[in-house]
Amino acid sequence: MGNSNHIIRALKPEETIRTQDIIFRSVTTADIPELKELFCNTVLTVNARDYTTEEVADWASCGNRPGHWEKLFATLHFIAACNGQGRIIGFTSIRNDGYLHSMFIHKDYQRQGIASALLHRIEAYAAKHGISEITSEVSITARPFFEKQGYIVELEQRAQANRLQLINYKMRKQMKDGNTGFEKVYQMPLGKVYPLLVNKATRKGRTQEEVDEIICWLTGYNLQQLKELLDQPITYGDFFRNSPAPNPARRLIKGSICGIRVEEIQEPLMQEIRYLDKLVDELAKGKPMDKILRNL
Numbered sequence: 001m002g003n004s005n006h007i008i009r010a011l012k013p014e015e016t017i018r019t020q021d022i023i024f025r026s027v028t029t030a031d032i033p034e035l036k037e038l039f040c041n042t043v044l045t046v047n048a049r050d051y052t053t054e055e056v057a058d059w060a061s062c063g064n065r066p067g068h069w070e071k072l073f074a075t076l077h078f079i080a081a082c083n084g085q086g087r088i089i090g091f092t093s094i095r096n097d098g099y100l101h102s103m104f105i106h107k108d109y110q111r112q113g114i115a116s117a118l119l120h121r122i123e124a125y126a127a128k129h130g131i132s133e134i135t136s137e138v139s140i141t142a143r144p145f146f147e148k149q150g151y152i153v154e155l156e157q158r159a160q161a162n163r164l165q166l167i168n169y170k171m172r173k174q175m176k177d178g179n180t181g182f183e184k185v186y187q188m189p190l191g192k193v194y195p196l197l198v199n200k201a202t203r204k205g206r207t208q209e210e211v212d213e214i215i216c217w218l219t220g221y222n223l224q225q226l227k228e229l230l231d232q233p234i235t236y237g238d239f240f241r242n243s244p245a246p247n248p249a250r251r252l253i254k255g256s257i258c259g260i261r262v263e264e265i266q267e268p269l270m271q272e273i274r275y276l277d278k279l280v281d282e283l284a285k286g287k288p289m290d291k292i293l294r295n296l
Helices: 029-045 053-060 068-075 114-128 143-148 180-186 190-202 208-219 223-230 236-241 248-252 268-284
Strands: 023-026 076-082 088-095 099-105 133-139 152-160 165-174
Touching (some): 023 114, 029 053, 029 099, 053 165, 068 076, 076 099, 076 114, 133 143, 143 152, 143 165, 180 236, 190 236, 208 223, 208 268
Parallel strands (some): 099 133
Antiparallel strands (some): 076 088, 152 165
């Protein structure tokens, strides 16, 4: 996270910016030069209140390693805040295991609610994807902000920047409402979800019988049990909670569905549901059944 050789037009300082005027969007590798510039300037100015000149210079230089940002993009989900001119004025990122990697706001846009708005969105992303708690390593400068947002300090430590070790804090927040975003899914009737799965497959030339075989393989229900449950007022959540014999080989299911890797989902019940989503998705994409039904 350091200086970039890419020339970026300077942001015009503004006294205030209304959060409703901010555009929030995902970030691509094309944004790397702008992210690097914002990061470096923020560390060298804002974080200089709490760290020495040598420390912030060392910290700001971390991203100059070749391929550093590309590696971050391979493992992190980024959200950026942009002003009315489309310039990035803040960004945050999180890993699929709930590790909040970054939160940086442009030096000219501090204390205007931008960090809170970004955090709200990254926490919503976490809840949507089954992350039940968020951890982070937070600077001295950012600690008061995160404490106000419900994060708890677990440990003061010295973390490696580039050459130097800088003081920061391991912090954690339990997502108290982390599962509420899933309750609507859990409470949906099985009889309403099942036709959606079948339709996804049959629209691509696969069959209902193949969907049934996948469901039975995954959950341990037999075909007769599945048919009986489809006629009962059972919820989708209870269908999975009551699975008689979840297939141990389901742990071999890997890959992305709904924008997140199924093997990294933290909420167990949602992970079971996403396993089925992933298998039906593979079916619809033409994968042979003998490849879909993994074997240990």
